[in-house]
Amino acid sequence: MIILNNVTKDFAGKKKAIDTLNLTIPDGKIVGFLGPNGAGKSTTIKMITGILPIDDGSITLNGHNIETNPIEAKKIFGYVPDQPDMFLRLKGMEYLNFVGDIFDIPVEVRKERIATLTKKFNIDHALGDYIQTYSHGMRQKIIVTGVLLHDPDIWILDEPLTGLDPKSAYLLKEMMRDHANKGNTVFFSSHGLEVVEQLCDEVAIINKGQLLFYGTLEEMRQTYQSDQSLEQVFLELTNDE
Numbered sequence: 428m429i430i431l432n433n434v435t436k437d438f439a440g441k442k443k444a445i446d447t448l449n450l451t452i453p454d455g456k457i458v459g460f461l462g463p464n465g466a467g468k469s470t471t472i473k474m475i476t477g478i479l480p481i482d483d484g485s486i487t488l489n490g491h492n493i494e495t496n497p498i499e500a501k502k503i504f505g506y507v508p509d510q511p512d513m514f515l516r517l518k519g520m521e522y523l524n525f526v527g528d529i530f531d532i533p534v535e536v537r538k539e540r541i542a543t544l545t546k547k548f549n550i551d552h553a554l555g556d557y558i559q560t561y562s563h564g565m566r567q568k569i570i571v572t573g574v575l576l577h578d579p580d581i582w583i584l585d586e587p588l589t590g591l592d593p594k595s596a597y598l599l600k601e602m603m604r605d606h607a608n609k610g611n612t613v614f615f616s617s618h619g620l621e622v623v624e625q626l627c628d629e630v631a632i633i634n635k636g637q638l639l640f641y642g643t644l645e646e647m648r649q650t651y652q653s654d655q656s657l658e659q660v661f662l663e664l665t666n667d668e
């Protein structure tokens with residue numbers, strides 16, 4: 428479970444990027460995080476993952492405060508960033524072994540997981556190549572493999588499906604469902620409303636750093652006109668006029 432308590436982020440000289448955000452991401456559900464460009468999704472995710480400092484408020488992951496107890500918090504989540512351009516000077520296998528070392532994954536376990544996951548994602552042939560030479564989708568898949576390698580309880584994914592081919596996107600969606608069904612936390616941001624409608628149990632919609640809606644699609648339909656699609660409600664809620 429991820430709990431954001433009155434979280435605020437203020438980039439110097441700008442209007443608050445995140446303004447007193449309260450949000451609880453429960454276990455056992457896939458929660459979609461929606462908002463227009465610049466709404467504050469990545470900023471929120473970067474604060475949850477400890478990449479950006481929190482100006483005010485607090486965030487806990489399964490009870491571990493990301494600021495006061497960062498090592499314990501970081502052990503239990505996996506993060507896929509929106510820009511997967513990381514560790515470009517490592518070969519795919521070097522990166523995965525690096526993750527294995529950091530998270531203390533026994534060699535036999537990591538071997539088996541790496542073989543299974545990279546075969547599924549069809550990047551097994553490229554593990555001897557530098558990540559620098561990977562396409563966007565391949566970079567995403569190596570990062571996702573790294574996350575799955577240490578089998579964290581909480582998955583935090585920033586636009587994970589962008590750039591994935593249909594088979595890999597399908598596979599990742601299945602894995603997300605499976606992970607949530609086992610009682611774990613899956614939180615992901617997306618611009619794909621159809622995917623969110625198809626995949627998510629609950630949605631959080633933000634704009635200008637403020638939470639506009641949190642709940643199930645059914646609750647959304649009850650709150651707004653019942654015949655409206657997620658797209659219509661989203662456009663209405665985030666319409667600045």
Ligand SMILES: Nc1ncnc2c1ncn2[C@@H]1O[C@H](COP(=O)(O)OP(=O)(O)OP(=O)(O)O)[C@@H](O)[C@H]1O
Pocket residue numbers: 438439441444462463464465466467468469470471
């Ligand atoms: N490092 C930064 N310095 C200054 N302002 C920033 C910084 N990062 C983000 N912002 C501002 O914070 C606000 C939220 O940006 P953020 O990247 O979180 O939006 P987003 O919802 O992820 O957008 P997108 O859908 O386009 O990825 C924007 O106004 C952006 O300009």
